[in-house]
Amino acid sequence: MNGMRYQNYSAHIEFDDEDGIFVGRILGVSDSVSFHATDVEGLRAAFHEAVDDYIAACAKIGKSPQKAFSGKLMLRVDPEVHAKAALAAELAGKSLNQWSEEVLDKAARQSAA
Structure with a gap:
């Protein structure tokens, strides 16, 4: 699995071979929140910092941070x-x-x- 979880947020992780870094992006929020590091420990710390910064930035501007998913799913099927x-x-x-x-x-x- 190419992902991480922290405080009910998930991130997708990829490796950028050209730059030699791991790049992550928080999933399930409409804002673009990404982070990177050269090793797994650094990546985990950067992910935690990105989530914490996202929540703090939302609080600063008076916006509710998006929760990853509510558990409600509506589908249209045949x-x-x-x-x-x-x-x-x-x-x-x-x-x-x-x-x-x-x-x-x-x-x-x-x-x-």
């Missing part, structure tokens, strides 16, 4: 897909919400591996 998912959830003895969360979690873990 009615046939909806019916199949509802049936699968019922067969599993779960609500569509519980079933969907498990399926999404499993898919997300597989893509992060």
Whole structure:
């Protein structure tokens, strides 16, 4: 996985071979917040500092910092897909919400591996 987590914020990490540095970007916020370092320890410290600075900057200008995600997800899917998912959830003895969360979690873990 090319990511880090701190205070409920996530970051995507890449390596810039030309400059020889790790570059990170905070995900899930509309503001562009990035950071970099030459090693993992420095990158972790830079990420923490970037999150802390983002929260402080928001407070300074009277803006609420964006939280990474609320947990509410609204989707539009083909009615046939909806019916199949509802049936699968019922067969599993779960609500569509519980079933969907498990399926999404499993898919997300597989893509992060």
